[in-house]
Amino acid sequence: MGKVTQLLLHPVELKAALKLKFIRKPLYSLEDTKETPELKRCYQLLTKTSRSFAAVIMELHPELRNAIMLFYLILRALDTVEDDMTIDSQVKVPLLREFDSKLDLEDWSFDGNAPTEKDRCVLVEFPCILKELHKLKPEYQKVIKEITHKMGNGMASYILDENFNLNGVSTIKDYNLYCHYVAGLVGDGLTQLIVLANFGSQDLYTESAQTFESMGLFLQKTNIIRDYAEDLEDGRSFWPQEIWSLYANKLVDFSKPEHTQAGVHCINHLVLNALGHIEDVLLFLSSVHEQSSFQFCAIPQVMAIATLAMVFNNPVVLHENVKIRKGTTCYLILKSRTLRGCVEIFQYYLRDIKKRLPVDDPNYLKINIKIGKIEQYIEEMYQEQLPAGVAPKETTIYKKVQQRSTYDAKVAPKQTDEEYQFNMALTMVLTLAAAIVFYVK
Numbered sequence: 001m002g003k004v005t006q007l008l009l010h011p012v013e014l015k016a017a018l019k020l021k022f023i024r025k026p027l028y029s030l031e032d033t034k035e036t037p038e039l040k041r042c043y044q045l046l047t048k049t050s051r052s053f054a055a056v057i058m059e060l061h062p063e064l065r066n067a068i069m070l071f072y073l074i075l076r077a078l079d080t081v082e083d084d085m086t087i088d089s090q091v092k093v094p095l096l097r098e099f100d101s102k103l104d105l106e107d108w109s110f111d112g113n114a115p116t117e118k119d120r121c122v123l124v125e126f127p128c129i130l131k132e133l134h135k136l137k138p139e140y141q142k143v144i145k146e147i148t149h150k151m152g153n154g155m156a157s158y159i160l161d162e163n164f165n166l167n168g169v170s171t172i173k174d175y176n177l178y179c180h181y182v183a184g185l186v187g188d189g190l191t192q193l194i195v196l197a198n199f200g201s202q203d204l205y206t207e208s209a210q211t212f213e214s215m216g217l218f219l220q221k222t223n224i225i226r227d228y229a230e231d232l233e234d235g236r237s238f239w240p241q242e243i244w245s246l247y248a249n250k251l252v253d254f255s256k257p258e259h260t261q262a263g264v265h266c267i268n269h270l271v272l273n274a275l276g277h278i279e280d281v282l283l284f285l286s287s288v289h290e291q292s293s294f295q296f297c298a299i300p301q302v303m304a305i306a307t308l309a310m311v312f313n314n315p316v317v318l319h320e321n322v323k324i325r326k327g328t329t330c331y332l333i334l335k336s337r338t339l340r341g342c343v344e345i346f347q348y349y350l351r352d353i354k355k356r357l358p359v360d361d362p363n364y365l366k367i368n369i370k371i372g373k374i375e376q377y378i379e380e381m382y383q384e385q386l387p388a389g390v391a392p393k394e395t396t397i398y399k400k401v402q403q404r405s406t407y408d409a410k411v412a413p414k415q416t417d418e419e420y421q422f423n424m425a426l427t428m429v430l431t432l433a434a435a436i437v438f439y440v441k
């Protein structure tokens with residue numbers, strides 16, 4: 001179904017798409033910084049590697065924009081080496097283990113990727129990344145190097161792990177460890193950068209590693225559930241055997257019609273496991289103060305809960321990738337600019353999951369209990385349903401939410417003004433249309 005038809009069938013999303021395109025003003029834009037040819041090329045590479053998310057990075061506060069853009073490109077380079085099945089492990093393993101040492105070089109590039117590897121350009125044109133990396137504050141460079149070292153070695157250890165290559169991920173512990181190396185560490189690095197820039201509460205990094213770890217794991221686990229069919233096609237699997245072996249003898253069985261119900265039960269079990277990260281995600285978001293950094297952190301998380309609701313109890317996932325509508329992404333980008341907006345999005349999709357949870361699902365009770373616990377946590381965040389005269393409990397999360405609400409309060413007037421501008425424009429267009437129809441008649 002064409003994009004336009006989809007939008008016309010979802011007027012709320014059409015409105016969001018028009019607002020995002022014509023009314024919303026970015027907080028910061030690239031235009032306001034002088035760009036060297038190398039920096040310009042880096043942002044072009046960024047746009048090539050991730051269309052939609054590149055725009056979010058380009059709207060970041062100038063203090064962190066280049067650091068996060070370069071961090072993103074370097075991680076994409078590492079990912080492109082790890083993903084390329086044509087590179088012999090004799091070459092791949094040392095390359096991954098020593099990748100961080102390449103960051104100290106003035107002029108290094110790699111042309112060994114298969115021509116079909118979509119982001120090979122990032123490695124071929126690595127010199128412009130190195131040039132801009134060495135212009136960053138030393139403390140930012142140190143963080144990027146440290147995370148690249150840990151991730152490169154983590155990925156290398158999996159390449160060599162025979163059992164992993166044969167049977168994929170076996171235990172839930174392995175599942176969390178694999179997700180730690182490819183996504184948890186990203187949360188570690190980004191949190192250090194946000195704290196160093198003083199864009200979040202000082203305890204964001206020291207409070208608990210689990211909090212920023214969950215930011216990465218919630219995204220990665222959602223992608224792993226969504227990409228079941230695509231990964232199997234590429235001869236890879238990341239679903240933990242400890243879970244899927246409860247529903248089938250072989251992981252590939254789920255793609256057979258007679259095992260569809262078992263496959264759906266397995267999807268729902270994996271969704272239950274991913275729901276375990278939501279409270280940490282909400283705690284993390286309530287600790288990010290600088291607005292463009294908040295939006296940078298919030299957008300992937302609200303996209304993930306929308307995707308998780310879409311894969312939930314959905315047999316289509318066993319045969320093809322499902323994607324949320326473009327219109328939905330526009331609506332989520334506008335609404336996720338405040339913590340309150342993010343909480344309402346999570347509440348909406350958790351209720352959607354609960355509504356579509358079949359009573360005969362083996363995890364019916366556990367999923368209901370988990371969603372109930374998250375609802376309780378959200379109540380503790382705002383404590384707005386308290387009986388008269390009962391004072392809110394000053395818990396850590398409550399105080400962090402109170403503080404974040406002062407930043408939310410600065411966003412709300414902008415959202416109201418956008419609504420006003422949209423209604424004005426709509427009234428003009430409708431009046432004009434009516435006038436034309438009246439005179440033509």
Ligand code: IN0
Nearest residue numbers: 050051052053072182183186187215216219220296297300
């Ligand atoms: C990301 C994450 C990301 C953003 C903000 C805060 C984060 C905190 C912890 C961990 C990751 C965090 O966001 C991107 C989003 C993205 O690239 N989305 C793609 C869609 C997609 O499906 O790829 C898009 O085009 O919109 C993300 O998914 N990852 C990522 C990579 C590097 C950085 Cl610096 C930040 C990838 C991953 C594997 C989930 C970490």
